[in-house]
Amino acid sequence: MTQKLIIIGAGMATGRALEHLLDAGGGYDVTLFNGEPRGNYNRIMLSPVLSGEKTYEEIITHTAEWYEENGVNCRFGEKVVAIDRAAKAVTADNGDVLSYDKLLFGTGSNPFMIPLPGHDLNGVIAYRDLEDTERMMGLGEDNKCVVIGGGLLGLEAAAGMAARGVDVTVVHIMGHLMERQLDEAAGYLLRKALVDKNITVRCSANSKEILGENGHVKALLLDDGTELPCDLLVMAVGIRPNIALAQDAGLAVGKGIHVDDQMRTSDADVLAVGECVEHDGAIFGLVAPLYDQAKVVAKTLLGEDAAFVQKELSTKLKVTGCDLFSAGDFAEGETREDIVFRDPARGVYRRLVLENNQIIGAVMYGDTADSNWFFGLIRDKTDIADMRETLIFGPAFQGGAPSDPLSAVAALPRDAEICGCNGICKGKIEDAIAAGATDLGAVRATTKASGSCGTCTGLVEQVLAVTLGDDFVLPAVASVCGCTDMTHEDVRRMVKSQELKSMAAVWQECGWKTSCGCHVCRPALNFYLLADWPLEYQDDPQSRFINERKHANIQKDGTFSVVPRMWGGITTPDELRAIADAADKFAVPTVKVTGGQRIDLLGVKGEDLPAIWHDLNKAGMVSGHAYSKGLRTVKTCVGTDHCRFGTQDSTGLGINLEKTLWGSWTPHKLKLGVSGCPRNCAEATCKDIGVVCVDSGYQISIGGAAGMDVRETELLCQVASESEVIDVIKAVTQSYRENAKYLDRIYKWMSKVGLDWIEEQVMDLENRAKLVARFELSQTVYRKDPWAQHVAKAETYQPIANLSLEAAE
């Protein structure tokens, strides 16, 4: 007698299983249930349907006629609501009870909806089936859509709608797109490609609430307060195996329905296949293993031997219009080595991870033509020792030439600005070279490039090298660190001219040789990005030294020192009492007055920091930034208030300056002094910037030091009013942070660019006003008390777990 097989779910896995079963002659009377009112279509082709490259009809794999011809009894649009395994029968949602000899689960997976407030509003959908696709296709050109989820599915949805002219914003919680398949560099390139397609991308964005109007979605609210208006909101944050029915039927389930190598569940007469299964701890979302499972389940149903084996998988990903590939394991490791190839001109990125002379992982972006070859090497565990030198160039280049370190400069367009001081672009330098300027001096003389502050010298030389080839020998210069061949100046120039606004962008466009920099280059890059793009660039705390990350100075025993700000060196009895109380409460072993006229509480435990800040905040005090590469203190004398020699209100000016400059990040620490008369009690002439008040006004001098080097300041200018003092100092500070190398104090920067050049910058009134405006702009972001901000995340200063109690039990 023919046995009865009931299949739940008409998806790609059960479709393929049916084909195998019928090819082998069948032997079953098959009934097929499907919740969707249709048979099997190729779900992974929904994206081309969305973008308009294909129609739905073209992606149908099994038509109604096919099922009929093959004698499959279809119950489309009907669900199975219960299973009685003892009686071997299923109940349909219309009440029909059907008995089976074998039951096959192909229930697939459900899209995961984040339970944000408002997720049940009309117009909030997943991206899973034809209905969802049609909703997206129904949006007109004037509509806005927000997609939550920067994984493959979300980006496919976004790219498809953007192709139809919809205004799309992708909101992704992680720092870069497709973080599971791609590393940061590839994620950066992908983001760039999407932005070029007019898709707005917001990474590190936390969704807070979906806002609605009359029951329909209106906007997505992020936790930073941003509202993103939308007519449709697509949640594409992942899928979960659909196991509810199997669970109700008492089958063993974990993340998915447990199956053995023969695709049998914990009940031998019930089988499962596809996205709903869990095999040996793994669940499956790609189509290749699903088809392998379909083959095995058909054999099991036919009583033949077969076993499902998990294989190494590669993913060649096709976000509409972008080529991506990732395979294997691309994490870094002690015994692992990286080979990274970046071609900024073509937007190509390749990374191979090697271990024991084998490739164990690969990520590629932009050019994936060789991905199959690399995947073969991973799968076959090929020994690559012999071709290591040229491996990264792929099969065609075995024995080819190594990459050109100058390619980043070669790739710059002719209108890329090389010399910011004089507005000289690459094309002008090339023209000068063509006209006979074959060395730096000649280029300088004919174009003025690198003739002013000189920070672009390295880049000009590289343009010479690229243009003249072997005729020009690059002088050896110190690079930022081992991660790059570029100098600080080169990197700064690239950050400005190429508008690089993230770490990943710098690593890619400047051809970084490591995946994520090191402790030397990251703090420098973080500063350059902050300085040049104060509004766009988000500080990266992990690229800061611990003092700046924890807003306190680390001491030799791992404790910290805390310095509250005392504006201009002035304090009050109340503040002193609060400091004394805090010192008592937190058992501060040492209280010391610093060289900059502030009070230092030494020996505070790291986990007590937020609490002591809280107390000091409550007494009206804020962080003294005694730890920062930024403004530290403005030291003052008492000036006209009390001193019989004082010529101006030096204390008041000091307070004003400190309130103007506080919170600013600079290449190195910045210390100021204001003395009320030439007796110079505030020692202003050995500060980075010093002001000495005289009868006729204020002498501003810069470039002093009293550290590793002891130097006297040099006079920059004399001005008549306090407001001019403040403007000049803002302008000097801004010029310093726009041009100096990270960790150069002002005197080092000054010896490189010359006092005359700095004077030109700040004494030209038009230029001074521009510098002041840029300084004020960045201060709108940074003039904030970090203590108050960090008290809110006090728990991150605590140990993440305490096992000492557990062990004691």
Next chain:
Amino acid sequence: MSNWIDIAALDDIPKRGARLVKTVHGCIAVFRTGTDEVFALDNACPHKNGPLAEGIVHSNSVTCPLHNWVISLETGSVQGPDEGQVATYPARVEGGRIFLDAAMLDQRAVA
């Protein structure tokens, strides 16, 4: 015998960051790399006991905040010209949670 215990969520540690776990025998630093691997090491640099959890994490290394010694998170060995060794403990991530091997942590007392 291993005894994996759930310490915290992976997201409780920032990428390229670290947090401490208190134990009866002192603090363990748990690191999360840029590629979401986790490593557990004694929180003391072999040079002058610098708190490694406060260092800058890059690739699979951490730079001690006191004197810039670079330590491999995988092996605990000091990189470059310096020499030294930091004890490491098994750590893994599963389902977005971090697990440490308590049995190995307990052995610290004996060692």
